[in-house]
Amino acid sequence: MAIEKHTEGRERRRINRREFLGAGLAGAAALAMSSPIGAFGLRVALGQTPPRVTGYGPLEPRGDLALPRGFDYAIISWQGMPMSDGRLTPGIFDAMGAFPLRGHGGRRIALIRNHENRERPGEAKVVVPPELEYDAQMYGGCTKLVVELDGRREPRVVESFAVLGGTSTNCAGGVTPWGSWITCEEVVKRGAGGRKHGYIFEIDARASGPVEAVPIPAAGRLVHEAAAWHAGILYLTEDRSIEPDPVLGEIGACFYRYIPSRRPRRPGDLASSCGRLEALKIKGEHHANMDTGRIVGVPYDVEWVPIDDPDHEDDTDSRKDRMPGFIPTRIQAQDKGAAYFDRQEGMWVGDGKIYFDCTTGGSQNLGQVWEYDPRREKLTLIYESTRPETLENPDNMVVVPQTGDIFLCEDSPGEQYIRGLTPYGEIYDFARTLTNDSEFCGACFDPSGRVLFVNQQGERGDLPNGPAGARAVTYAIWGPFERRSGARTRSFSTYSLVW
Template identity: 45%
Template sequence: MTFSRRKFFAVAGATAAGTLAISPLEGLLAKKAFGQIGTGYGPLLPDPNGLLDLPEGFQYRILARTNDIMADGNPVPGAHDGMAAFEGPGNTTILICNHELSNNSATQVIVPNRYDPICRGGTTTLVIGPNRKLIKQFASLGGTIRNCAGGPTPWGSWISCEEDVSVPGSGRTQFHGYNFEVPASATEPVTPVPLIAMGRFNHEAVAVDPKTGYVYETEDRGDSLFYRFIPNVPGKLAEGGRLQALRIIGRNGVNTTTGFTVGQKWDVDWVDILNPNPTSDTVRVEGRSLGAARFNRGEGIWYDGKGAFYFVATSGGPVNGGQVWRYIPGEEKIDLFVESQSRNELDMPDNLVVAPFGDLILCEDGSGEQFLRGVTPQGELYNFARNALNTSELCGACFSPNGLTMFVNIQTPGIIFAIWGPWKSRR
């Protein structure tokens, strides 16, 4: 899809007073409601290197590729996925990157202190200079499986999530399906500690409420739940806590894939998960028996810095093209913020980030061409980047602490980009 053929999709309005549903057939309504329709950052320009198409004025630098040799002497593993950036010493940026590697993957994260000897997933940490050039990269977590996404914490660490619920056997020595914490300050591989109380399930991503220390968690399954973890000691997740699942009041056990109107707010409460660490994959089954709401493949989640959390249901909506939900903990309400009405307008968003300038940036993981899609607070969809190399997903979008650089991956063959340009020029 070229930018000139961009479309609009259903999205909640930016104010609590009213909402609008915008579809490809309602451009005139959108123009009347929002004024002159903008064009994001303009059309995407073909990349002469055939890697990443961007708008005029934006540029990128490749930071690392699969099989580059890292500072620890080992090759960069593949299957890049979720990431987050942290402020480092000496005006550096610390970037922690997941590697969604299975036990039969061609590459692996090599560390001496593996969680499970046979397992190939984990994280690498990159130290990036103020000139956006790589200073060093090293493995920081190993012996896990399918580290898909995760999330940054306010206390300066990355929570890496296993999207796998394997049990001991066939060479595996550990149970899987846990979260692991990697401090941004780590200069060598961390000792892997499973955060058992946060639940054993197909984890995807997390986001932390800086006001309470509560951690919100998504689950990548067709019948997934939306969870929160209340730690016994905020900021010390390994010390245990309580796991809960979200319930929509008056809609016990509802499947949210269809039947919800964009912008309509629903009151919610939470049900306690009494067995967060079962030997079989039954956390969501217990939650559903208590009336928890079902979401169609919960994936990316991000805190907007203003009191709301946005999270993706990758296969939600009438065409299974994706939804973005918004949860507001201060009000204990949830609403459907974005819903794809056509795979041409939005094709299965996965990771997401709330940009410093207020837009959502959605990483697509559908079929065919893969885009980074922007969503303005006024409800406009625009293309920000296109994978010009292949049809592998774009993933891990995040911003540097100063908001000037976006980092993103092409998952296969595994390339990490730094992107910068006139962020304030969105029209």
């Protein structure tokens, strides 16, 4: 949706096109030679049209989806499908993670899938035993699918059950190297019984049944979106729009990192940890606006500010009176100078860098893609959409193991696309909906990198199977991912390949 941009009181330094070009041809050439994205940024700054490339070729109708030639798909799970625990599959699918399962010769994997139930009419609750659920008032949670991939027939689900319940608005999340799924609540509120929400939870991907829902308060109470683990740190995105603030002029979403006091080694360690939560700040800029006025390809030096009260008592995430103990996490961060964005959502790790997108980021509210390099402590805008035909409102994302491309799942009006973004800043279409216009979400690859799993979220209503033409579904898509036009095939380091 279109988000109004509040501009009053902005007195922050931005690098604009004139400054970029004013740096001189030598400086611009140096930037262009420093990286492919830098070259792309130079083209954009010079007013050239952002490039589109062929990708895997034109999209051809395949039934429910349009895909490039050579690719095929199967629907492996859907809302209302009977599960192994005797219940029907709940709807409102969202983010997923894929995990190898031992003892099956690499032929079986586990998918942990979020259900973004918000306790609204038309939702089917994710049901687990009462002693394991976090809050009986809440409908959200996760299901686990055991998927067989034997290479001789289509992928198929051989077991499924609810694995976590009693949470709310389980939107995105992330995988860990020790085999757990981090599921994130995209809401800050309190249940009727007094339970606070706005947390992340850890799920053992090898669990044979439901697990106890244990929150991780030290990682912050906020409108969580995605999580990504890298080098002893859990990075977190926040899905908040830009809005007015009486002190700062305007506030938005922050980019966080949680550093546990001891390094987790097995599922459950993170849930029992304590540590510190910090928010990203641009060096030399207090409360930097990252939504508009940023140039693609220009790196920004970053530092981190501490969050003093990550488990605050505010239940709205909008309180602005700065009352001690009731200050929302993002306002604590931005009062200390943290940078702010417009609706951060998907995130993934690739080759030691953290990639995340902003669904309504940029001057046209169409979306941005950012790269954070923790080794160099640099943040770079690597793509900003200016036309909906190119990219419209990216949400979940995943790195393609063979090429290093980023697949971006759209959440936009009308037809939905999965778009591919190359390491050179070029964009292409990979998939389009044909029979279901609910958003793409949950993209992840199996551990071998040969099969892409992705959801369409579905809509609320018409239990148990969802509205006609808009039920939640999970696809398995396979084909020559290594053969993207112009790509150099290589093993791109992502979690799905290194477990």
